[in-house]
Amino acid sequence: MSRFPETKSAQKLQKLASRPIDLSQEGSLTPKRIAEMRLSMPGFDLLYGTERVTSEVMDALYELAEEMQALRKMAAMQAGEILNRIEGVESENRSVLHTAMRDQFEEKQSAPVAEEASAMAKRELQKLEGFLSKLEKEGRFTDVIQIGIGGSDLGPRALYMALQAFSRPHRRAHFISNVDPDDANAVLDSVDLKKTLVVVVSKSGSTLETLTNEEFARARFHKMGLDPKEHFIAVTGEKSPMDDPSRYLASFYMWDFVGGRYSATSMVGAVMLGFTLGYSGFSEVLKGAHAMDQHALTAKPRENLPLTAALLGIWNRNFLHLPTVAIIPYSQALIRFPAHLQQLDMESNGKRIDKEGSPVPFSTGPVIWGEPGTNGQHSFYQLIHQGTDPIPLEFIGFRKSQHPTDLQVHSTFSQEKLLSNLFAQSIALAAGQASSNPNKFFPGNRPNRILLADRLDPFTAGALLAYYEHKVAFQGFIWNINSFDQEGVQLGKVLALKILELFKAKRTKEAPASFPLGEAYLKILNEKR
């Protein structure tokens, strides 16, 4: 298989990119174009007429997907082939089976490895269902605190916030992630511990931040005269140091074939979401994700939403050389969704070597960032419209609001205002505006697209999560990088432990050492040299 820049299609794209379509030109952004550059699947439309592509560019992009065997690799991933691997050097050598976590809804032939993973997930789901209905009967708990960091925090938290409107009455979730003691204190202060479950999530059972926060929380329970064993739940790998039923009310398993950033639909998210949404609500999340998994696997390239999104991203990144992507949901409930996507995308595709271990001669994962619209319009949109560097945007919109209550003010509803803003921005960014006042001139040609869904409910949220997982995976497949490991986070951890030792050595009394400015910092440097 050729490397990405050497493919015929990449060379075609290179040529096409020397003169991309000018969307600010009279007559280029036509209604016909908008209508044609639209891809639909049940519940979702992808509208990309405001990207700087032509049908020629799209042809070459789909050819690129073919040459780099994107769909074949998606099939391999979902079948459990060992894709988390770098050839010829020590690497994780694992299957990548987050899709098996939600492959629970139909009888079909699937590869034995995936089938086994799916059965393992089923056992945990059944355990969870039983556990939740027991809790239901006892009625002891109203709140849940999730202690976890990275993938054990961001995805589950984003989903919880997205779906709070669907929470069961009087059930709330809270999150402790940072090792910052102020974070843990603030959360523990805000709940009635007697009625609170604590879900501790760490695959290895040895994540420094998570164990520290667990101890922190346990100390609070003890202080209140409460037995942590009646409140704490473990979500961890089999045989990890946390796999110790004597310390927990319940334990659920996770496996190394589900990466942290892909784990929201595993037990990592399931326990907290099952508690707040109810088991059947959480099931809807799984159904939505599964529907998108099937779509990514079986839809033809030109009908495949996540694949098309991946290709448009590669066009912007590698051919138009745009180094960032802003993801802007026009929904306040998705306020933490960009933070999840930041991890998902940047940790997966922020890589500098290919799957054979050679440095890649092109750019991989962009910087992903974003905030909800219309808030962003009153903030960083200035730079997006009139800054010196174009920023590609991915808008996410919904036809209907979550809450049934909406109010007419000045004869329109809020949801209408939200959508009007979304569509107006998409057009304004692409088309720009002429003006004789240089300060009122908008250059346009800011590439953007809209993913439009019906309503942000549990099914849609699951599908949206999976849409981005597959967009990211498809990009990694095309770049031929390993999107499933994260060696880059190791070095900092090792150095942090060294500095901690200095703190320990320095402290004499039972109080935190005042920070020895320079000293630890310098000493660690000395040690490194």
Add this chain to the structure above:
Amino acid sequence: MSRFPETKSAQKLQKLASRPIDLSQEGSLTPKRIAEMRLSMPGFDLLYGTERVTSEVMDALYELAEEMQALRKMAAMQAGEILNRIEGVESENRSVLHTAMRDQFEEKQSAPVAEEASAMAKRELQKLEGFLSKLEKEGRFTDVIQIGIGGSDLGPRALYMALQAFSRPHRRAHFISNVDPDDANAVLDSVDLKKTLVVVVSKSGSTLETLTNEEFARARFHKMGLDPKEHFIAVTGEKSPMDDPSRYLASFYMWDFVGGRYSATSMVGAVMLGFTLGYSGFSEVLKGAHAMDQHALTAKPRENLPLTAALLGIWNRNFLHLPTVAIIPYSQALIRFPAHLQQLDMESNGKRIDKEGSPVPFSTGPVIWGEPGTNGQHSFYQLIHQGTDPIPLEFIGFRKSQHPTDLQVHSTFSQEKLLSNLFAQSIALAAGQASSNPNKFFPGNRPNRILLADRLDPFTAGALLAYYEHKVAFQGFIWNINSFDQEGVQLGKVLALKILELFKAKRTKEAPASFPLGEAYLKILNEKR
């Protein structure tokens, strides 16, 4: 005055940038370097030994500040000269006097314009102090909802979250910003309206989102049988449509010489923060900001923290050509501070023309993004360490935690773990790590710096806010752009209103129109062509 790229210093810098120091090289990151590349002022240290600069580069950068008259312009700004202006075309033509909002703590000669602004601020502060002490006696209120968007939301919200540990007991703030009806519903559901103040903030008194949300909230109060006039407070410009005492419990003024993104220390933030922190707590915020204003104004270039930060940013942006900046506070309380800085920086410096109205031939404001550490370490740090594009980082750290409660786990305190991680990351990013396994190789040379403060309290938070305001202003001064207007947000607003009209026209019943996909979108395009 020369334009920025034509200055002697810029030409020197250009040459120096062709071979920047290699921090991953044995012997370059020395203890001596770390110790020397440190700038201090009371309460703050700026540590920049991990930036890719040498003393030659720093000399040329300070020369650039001199050539572009950065300090003279800062003095002009604080004296009330009309800096919000583009020569020769219609522009806002205003003074820029957010510093006058907190210039309340010493007798000194200042320019008449600034003095007048400061006196106006003082009158509002006195009104607020009286109002708050009246509330105090009545004891009716426990909660406050701030309704505002952009600068009327982000800065005040970031400060509130930063300082929640210092809130008076049983006083909480909430925020409604987005026009998303789900956002407003969720907040209004979460409080006891009887005990709730609502602060509505809009300088023009005509911000669509804010007025909509105000109506939304008023409807709820009516429904509960409560009189909004007993709960609602206006913060607005004199004679705006909202300047109508008959509808509000109290009214406070803001002025056009304080831009939205610079307004957190004006009445925009003062009412909500005064209520939650107490008036004296909010005063501390003002004192901290004022101390930093004085430092920015009077410290010599080589001792000036925000100026030095600005210059390092220009080195990374214009000479090393790095298009983004990640701001990573190692403090969970600063979780929304990057969102505020995103607006502050990107709306101020996301400009493509200079103050004479000509397009600039260089890059201006970068993309600003960030999340608290250590969380980021379990998320996007993979890309930062091993992605294809270097991302400059600005770390913010504190020697002590806010809460007195900290706990030893595995013989170290949480705050020690937090700081160890911060310093370890700084070193790891700069120095990198050799390895025979290409997947464990860290190229290093990721420029970063640390702003280290003592403890995140109201004074420090005010100073931190002002530090970034001045960093941004200094960069704008050096680029010779207008950092104080935001014409780029207009076009989207105009188009959104057009689309809204279509919604209105289409709807026949008293329910939101189902979104006519394509139709409005196409029609607006038709109208534009």
